[in-house]
Amino acid sequence: MRRFARAFALAVSTFTAAVSGGSIAIAQSSPDPADWPALLEMAKGQTVYWHSWGGATDINDYIAWVGDEVAARYGVTLNHVKLSDTAEAVSTVIAEKAAGRTEGGAVDLIWINGENFASMKRQGLLIADNWAEKLPNYALADTANKPTLIYDFTVPVDGQESPWGTAQLTFYYDSAVLDTPPTSLASLADWVKANPGRFTYAAPPNFIGTTFLKQVLYGVIEDPEVLAGPVEDADFEAVAAPLWAYLEDINSHLWRSGRAYAADTSELKNLLADGEIDIAMTFNPGEASAAIRADELPGTVRSFVLDYGSMGNAHFVTIPFNANAKAGAMVVANFLLSPLAQSKKADETVWGDPTVLNLDALDPEDRALFDALDRGPATLSPDQFGETLREPDASWTEPLEAGWMRRFGAGG
Amino acid sequence: MTDTSTTVRADRGLTLKQIDIRLKGEPVIALDAHVAPGEVLTVMGPSGSGKSTLLNLIAGFLPDAFEASGQILLDGQDITHLPPERRRLGLLFQDALLFPHLSVESNLLYALPPGGSRRARCDKVRAFLDEMGMAELGARDPATLSGGQKARVALLRVLLAEPHALLLDEPFSRLDAERRAAVRAFVFDCARKRDLPVLLVTHDRDDAEAAGGAITLAG
Amino acid sequence: MLRLAPPLTLTLLIGPVLAGLIGVLALAFGYFPALGGTALSLDAFAEAMAAPGFARSAWLGYWVGLAATAIGLLVLALFLAGWWGTRPFAPIAALASPLMAVPHAATAFGLAFLIVPSGWLMRLISPWATGLDRPPDWLIVNDPAGWALLAGLVIKEMPYLLLMALAAIPQTAPAARLNAARAMGYGRVWGFLTAVFPGVYAQIRLPVYAVIAFSTSVVDMALILGPGTPPTLAVQILRWHNDPDLDMRFVAAAAAVCQLGVTAAALLTWWLGEKAVAWLGRKAITMGRRYRRDSVFRVLGFSGFAVIALTVLLGLIALFVWSVAGFWRFPDALPDRFDLMRWVERAPLFAEPVFNASLIGLAAAGGAMVLVLASLENGHRRGLTASTRALTLLYLPLIVPQIAFVFGLLILALWLGFAGQFWAVALAHLVFVTPYVYLSLADPYEALDRRYFAVARSLGKSPARVFFTIRLPLMLRPVLTAFAIGFAISIAQYLPTQLIGAGRWPTVTTEAVALAAGNDRRVIGSLALIQSLLPAIALGLAALVPALLFRHRRGMQH
Incomplete structure (x- = not known):
């Protein structure tokens, strides 16, 4: 065994040395978005492979539309590589780095945020320069009022990814079944106990599941300030104890008596549509309305948020260090920030994902694009959203997920 | 090579010179014989006596597991190491083994040596069928023929390939008593008319006697 | 040239598996410079085993894999024992091949659409029989013990075993x-x-x-039907591999090595079980009891297979209904309206994945066919039989769990700069396709009467000529069937397509898996059907073409 490993090690290092030896000599800096006309010239004719989650037809259709637009406007060919998990793209970049492939990589653009971004940034798998803030359309982004655009799960973005959309934890229910949804943590717990089997959440480490843990944690914690710092500075067990107590309290009254959980937001949606549960949650405030249009949910579905605010964050696109078509990828990232692309994305008949732009700073005609959008019956208006709770420091995620796994996820 | 060909008898016919086949050192069968044109040599023996192995050797299909020594001469030419397709031997088994994916006519065309236009070849095959009194069988599916018909077509197929000798491996054993005599006579007649040396392998005394030639016991 | 075929085939199949394993082993023992691992250690193993639920995950794969195989084989044995050679047997057994063509994911989705508490079966009997207008809170799918996964594996694998048995039976008189x-x-x-x-x-x-190897390490079916808290080890490996914390790659690799152990343990258990059953059987035979009253077992065998076949078929119908469903509220037996336009609208989206999948499938199955035929023909000419020991190594890619080596394979492909290229994807598929093609062709190859070829050679034809004019036409049906099976295997490949193809060759399966992540049942329904349709067309052609070509040749109709 050890001999195999050593042989492999030798082979890896020899090969890596050979490849990197060659590439240092031609170590090219990435294209500079500050010189935009030159970058556009460089991008023309490039093919961009955009690796992104492909689980929703409406999003896939939107990305296809983006492809048509950038082809017509900038001569960039966009290929959507549909993933079931963003980590697949991360894996590809890691494997390429392992194989010494420092240029000509397979991944040009990734839809990303949170831990995947933190991880790639830490491992040096991204373009290290601050390219995103130099994109012409970046000036339109609402960085002043949306701190989530600057700190992705509290990790400084540093211009290594470009904002694309925002998200806010939103609950929804079928008003034909449930009159008044519980809007406080205490009333939610009472409601769950009074209606056994009618509530569940997604099992962490699924994104929405972990977010629900954080949402509850915010509601039961004494001093939310500790969440802004690294978990090492806090007494995790003490801080998390009321969270576990809350979950233990409702667990046996959950759907399937807490012996199984939903996989993700889309399963929650199906469960609500089938009448298995009465309350579901999502990160996309427009999702319920879009689902009504797509026949996935009954027209009587409505949304609500908990009374102490809700978890919010942003999602981004980023470019790996070894991307083959960096200029093309930047052109796409910039187009995604344009008022046209952002308003189309915010359109619930298209996708319904909230914009990252500062609407007040837009030209009147750009602003009109947004004003023309209709909100579906299940979409909350901005003033109904309440406070945005910021993501805890990224270091909290792992202990929260592990703690949940130990208590609820390891089977009985 | 030239050495042997000069020392060899230039006789026509099939000559088996000191054939000795062994399997892992154990003798399987040994034979030293000459079959003149138009004559039949019968090798008789129970199953397992190695007589089929002998045919395999002569035809060029001896499995690698066997070791063989000796020489096989056909019309004076040493064919011991020739590939099967260049030995010019006609093989008949107890099953007719007509290719089931081809019509009777195509089976015969398959055997006809290359050359001539498609039309000329077809005419030749049809004429031959006609000559043998089987003209109506040409378009048939081999699977629909009777046992006797199959056996005859199999012989025609062998003859069309213009062999210089016939090797018969229990060729009549699947036929019922009535047809057996008729087919047997047909085969031996054809062979005699064409002056072909015939090596017959059988366990059946009737066949051996009907062949009318020398009989060697195997095993 | 032909002499090189067997070693070439073995190299093409074993090489990638070994290379992949070495890569995974290096990672598992902590060596991976790109992730900062430069010293050998057992830390990753320690971390994997300390993870909550690890032992349970490992146990799940082990028991579900063994139980699925045992139940499948038991149903097969009873069905054959009770019904082989009877009048209803042939038409019913003919279902095996189309059932086998339904890909794993499609089978699993179909089953899930049927049996969940809000599934079609419950809708069909509610509320008139159950009195329910809300689905009951029953834990059926994703149950912690893995029963749903077990059911899915049984209905997927039993038809495959039946198909193999049908091919083997004639050789046992x-x-x-x-x-x-x-x-x-x-x-x-x-x-x-x-x-x-x-x-x-x-x-x-x-x-x-x-x-057994497949069932202990299956990923796609376990994701759909298997438990989540904790999942099976194979799913856990994927989760760790996809963890944003890149250090978890080491843990994932260590778990992959553990998966090898789980599969090996299951195989060993089975092998011991074989001995035990044989011993018990011999003991029972000594007693000479006749067991003439066996109608219960005949009924069991028949209903076992009938339930399996019906479940898969109903599942396919459920997939279709969902693919055209408007809003479908529980407990309505059917959706409030049907929307056939959905298929028309999505047709352009399906074009490229269908084209890619077909192209890769044709290339992989074609390549595998050439390798297998060349190897078999080589064996034929040298008088070697199919049981030649070296070629049993061909089964290695089937016995070693895919999840345990495919990531290592990816690194190899990247190293060599092959990733993302069409033929690299086809080559990766070849590794998994070839064993099945070999499995389907080896017996028919031996079964053909060798004297046909002796006759043809003696008629003056060269070996190559005999191969093309006699061997291939005579074997047209098994060759096409093997090709179609290889094609079906290729269509179903997910990991090799997505990883080695670097996502540049989207196929119906990668598309289905990506969209399955979104749980949109309408899309899942249509993609799973298309995914099933391609192999079904291939198998249909494999049956139809020889039947048409040889419709006037009775000797070719078996």
Whole structure:
């Protein structure tokens, strides 16, 4: 065994040395978005492979539309590589780095945020320069009022990814079944106990599941300030104890008596549509309305948020260090920030994902694009959203997920 | 090579010179014989006596597991190491083994040596069928023929390939008593008319006697 | 040239598996410079095993894999014993091949659409029979013990075993043996089980081992039907591999090595079980009991297979209904309206994945066919039989769990700069396709009467000529069937397509998996159907073409 490993090690290092030896000599800096006309010239004719989650037809259709637009406007060919998990793209970049492939990589653009971004940034798998803030359309982004655009799960973005959309934890229910949804943590717990089997959440480490843990944690914690710092500075067990107590309290009254959980937001949606549960949650405030249009949910579905605010964050696109078509990828990232692309994305008949732009700073005609959008019956208006709770420091995620796994996820 | 060909008898016919086949050192069968044109040599023996192995050797299909020594001469030419397709031997088994994916006519065309236009070849095959009194069988599916018909077509197929000798491996054993005599006579007649040396392998005394030639016991 | 075929085939199949394993081993023992691992250590193993639920995850794969194989084989044995050679047997057994063509994910989705508490079965009997207007809170799918996964594996693998058994039976002189046993007064079922089945089992042993290996390490079916808290080890490996914390790659690799151990343990257990059953069987035979009253077992065998076939078929129908469903509220038996336009609208989206999948499938199955035919023809000419020991190594890609080496394979492909290229994807598929093609062709190749070729050679034809004019036409049906099976295997590949193809070759399967992540049942329904349709077309053609070509040749119709 050890001999195999050593042989492999030798082979890896020899090969890596050979490849990197060659590439240092031609170590090219990435294209500079500050010189935009030159970058556009460089991008023309490039093919961009955009690796992104492909689980929703409406999003896939939107990305296809983006492809048509950038082809017509900038001569960039966009290929959507549909993933079931963003980590697949991360894996590809890691494997390429392992194989010494420092240029000509397979991944040009990734839809990303949170831990995947933190991880790639830490491992040096991204373009290290601050390219995103130099994109012409970046000036339109609402960085002043949306701190989530600057700190992705509290990790400084540093211009290594470009904002694309925002998200806010939103609950929804079928008003034909449930009159008044519980809007406080205490009333939610009472409601769950009074209606056994009618509530569940997604099992962490699924994104929405972990977010629900954080949402509850915010509601039961004494001093939310500790969440802004690294978990090492806090007494995790003490801080998390009321969270576990809350979950233990409702667990046996959950759907399937807490012996199984939903996989993700889309399963929650199906469960609500089938009448298995009465309350579901999502990160996309427009999702319920879009689902009504797509026949996935009954027209009587409505949304609500908990009374102490809700978890919010942003999602981004980023470019790996070894991307083959960096200029093309930047052109796409910039187009995604344009008022046209952002308003189309915010359109619930298209996708319904909230914009990252500062609407007040837009030209009147750009602003009109947004004003023309209709909100579906299940979409909350901005003033109904309440406070945005910021993501805890990224270091909290792992202990929260592990703690949940130990208590609820390891089977009985 | 030239050495042997000069020392060899230039006789026509099939000559088996000191054939000795062994399997892992154990003798399987040994034979030293000459079959003149138009004559039949019968090798008789129970199953397992190695007589089929002998045919395999002569035809060029001896499995690698066997070791063989000796020489096989056909019309004076040493064919011991020739590939099967260049030995010019006609093989008949107890099953007719007509290719089931081809019509009777195509089976015969398959055997006809290359050359001539498609039309000329077809005419030749049809004429031959006609000559043998089987003209109506040409378009048939081999699977629909009777046992006797199959056996005859199999012989025609062998003859069309213009062999210089016939090797018969229990060729009549699947036929019922009535047809057996008729087919047997047909085969031996054809062979005699064409002056072909015939090596017959059988366990059946009737066949051996009907062949009318020398009989060697195997095993 | 031909002499090189067997070593070339082995190299092409074994090389990638070994390279992949070495890569995974290096990672598992902590060596991976790109992630900062430069010293060998056992830390990753320690971390994997300390993870909550690890032992349970490992146990899940082990028991579900073994139980699925055992149940599948039991149903197969009873069905054959009770019904082989009877009038209803042939038409019913003919279902095996189309059932086998339904890909794993499609089977799993179909089953889930049926049996969840809000599934079609419950909708069909509610509320009139159950009084329910809300789905009951029953834990059926994703249950912690893995029963739903077990059911899915049984309905997927039993038809495959049946197909293999059908191919093997004729070589065991079944009628003669069964008649002999019955003439001695043995009941039909017991007579078959003692006189015929041992011979059949000996022939399908390798496929059975492949089923065990597959079932202990399956990913896609376990994601859909299996438990989540904790999941099976194979799913856990994928989760760790996809963890944003890149250090978890080491843990994932260590777990992959553990998965090898789980699969090996299951195989070992099975092997011991074989011994035990054989010993018990011999003991029972000594007693000479006839077991003539066996109608219960005949009914069991029949209903077992009938339930399996019906479940898969109903599942496919459920997939179709969902693919055209408007809003579908529980407990309505059918959606409030049907929207056939959805298929028309999505047709352009399906074009590229269908085209890519077909192209890769044709290339992989074609390549595998050339390798296998060349190897078999080489064996034929040299008088070697198919049981030549070296070629049993061909089964390695079926016995080693895919999840344990495919990531290592990816690194190899990247190293060599192959990733993302069409032929690299086709080559990766070849690794998984070739064993099945070999498995389907080896027996028919041996079964053909060698004297046909002796006759043809003696008629003056070269070996190559004989191969193309006699061998191939005579074997057209098994060759096309093997090709179609290879094609079906290729269509179903997910990991090799997505990883080695670097996402540049989207196929119906990568598309289905990506969209399945979104749980949109309408899209899942249509993609799973298309995914099933491609292999079904291939298998249909494989049956139709020889039947048409040889419709006037009775000797070619079996």
